[in-house]
Amino acid sequence: MIEEAERTEIEQEYAGLFEIDDRLDGLVKKIELLGHVNPLNIEKEKQRFFTSKYACEPKFRYPKLRFDPYKLHRLFFSQRLEQISDPQVRKLYRDTIYFYSNMVECIETIGEGESFYYNSLQVYGTPTERDVQNAKFILHFDDEPISDDMEKRFDCYEAKAYFQDFVKRYDFPLNIKFSTHIAAEAMVSNISRTLLIKKNVKFSKNELQTLANHEIGVHLVTTFNGLVQPLKIFSNGFPKNEETQEGLAVFSEYMSGALTLKRLKELAYRVLASDSLIKGYSFADTFDMIHNQYKLNRHAAFTITLRAHRGGGFTKDHLYLSGLRKIYKRYSKQKSMDVLLAGKVTLEREKDIEHLFDLGLAKKITHTNLAYGQNLNKNKTLDFILNNLK
Numbered sequence: 001m002i003e004e005a006e007r008t009e010i011e012q013e014y015a016g017l018f019e020i021d022d023r024l025d026g027l028v029k030k031i032e033l034l035g036h037v038n039p040l041n042i043e044k045e046k047q048r049f050f051t052s053k054y055a056c057e058p059k060f061r062y063p064k065l066r067f068d069p070y071k072l073h074r075l076f077f078s079q080r081l082e083q084i085s086d087p088q089v090r091k092l093y094r095d096t097i098y099f100y101s102n103m104v105e106c107i108e109t110i111g112e113g114e115s116f117y118y119n120s121l122q123v124y125g126t127p128t129e130r131d132v133q134n135a136k137f138i139l140h141f142d143d144e145p146i147s148d149d150m151e152k153r154f155d156c157y158e159a160k161a162y163f164q165d166f167v168k169r170y171d172f173p174l175n176i177k178f179s180t181h182i183a184a185e186a187m188v189s190n191i192s193r194t195l196l197i198k199k200n201v202k203f204s205k206n207e208l209q210t211l212a213n214h215e216i217g218v219h220l221v222t223t224f225n226g227l228v229q230p231l232k233i234f235s236n237g238f239p240k241n242e243e244t245q246e247g248l249a250v251f252s253e254y255m256s257g258a259l260t261l262k263r264l265k266e267l268a269y270r271v272l273a274s275d276s277l278i279k280g281y282s283f284a285d286t287f288d289m290i291h292n293q294y295k296l297n298r299h300a301a302f303t304i305t306l307r308a309h310r311g312g313g314f315t316k317d318h319l320y321l322s323g324l325r326k327i328y329k330r331y332s333k334q335k336s337m338d339v340l341l342a343g344k345v346t347l348e349r350e351k352d353i354e355h356l357f358d359l360g361l362a363k364k365i366t367h368t369n370l371a372y373g374q375n376l377n378k379n380k381t382l383d384f385i386l387n388n389l390k
Helices: 004-013 015-028 042-051 069-076 087-108 114-124 129-138 156-169 205-227 242-256 261-278 283-293 298-312 315-332 347-358 380-388
Strands: 175-179 186-189 194-198
Touching: 004 015, 015 069, 015 087, 042 283, 042 298, 069 087, 087 114, 087 347, 114 298, 114 315, 129 261, 129 315, 129 380, 156 175, 156 194, 156 205, 186 205, 194 205, 205 242, 242 315, 242 347, 261 283, 261 298, 261 315, 261 380, 283 298, 298 315, 315 347, 315 380
Parallel strands: 175 194
Antiparallel strands: 186 194
């Protein structure tokens, strides 16, 4: 722990850094991308798409902007980074400002087709050929037999009760809200520190276990670990942190014994859907590929297609599989995950994180992922696949 007197001394020594960090914190709270890119009329457009026999292009509506993009860009780039004396930390904050600014451009162009897509590429990139080959490799395997745990029989209120019970093993509060405007069954809002549960859907026991270990075990763990760090960059997010964060979250599913081949295939379909964007596929084309070529049921195919095409082309989903591959390789080398749970950080910035620790600008994690303590996976096919991803 960093004692109060020591913290005050550090804050005095790095006063310029803490001022910039505080100002960025106020700006970043305005720009949660997932709060803007989830359509408001998903169910209506889903029914229209199905009624058209998968021919019409959905016309999604999105939340209105709650900030002035131009003003926000100006405020981001008005930070006097020369006040940060340490060159390595200064570069980290410079890269962070560019990352946040790119995020603003993404939000600003939601629903504008190619404009949004190219801004999305700046933030999330696009699948590599290796990613696509890994996805196709996974899809060659047969799903597990259907078990009772896979039967969708729990409603959103029962899901809420499950998550409330699950979080008791962690020492932080859990705020839960229901939503009809999210593409996933559940997701964490980092800014409000709220777990959003999709209303009017059914969950299986396995899905509840998966979501709990993913959303609570990693996304909320890193949220609350970040909040107690001296610098708010840990809770707001390092540049390009999504691949590491989603990799850690899916790895939590694996370690808890919740990850199934069906779920791993879902991540593979997401890679192919993201890849379809760069090939110029329309919504209907991507849906046709996943539903007709790969024989995924139409509701699941619609969700995967929606996730990739929302906003005009959202490429984030390809990062789940590549993130899992990187985290699993780290695990195979018996390296600790603790430094990656310190906040919304990224594997590629590990040297920067360690440098912040050396300077007294970061501290050990408060919360750990309890699934990481023991490998409960019993599916040998999953081990074979994860060991053979390129």
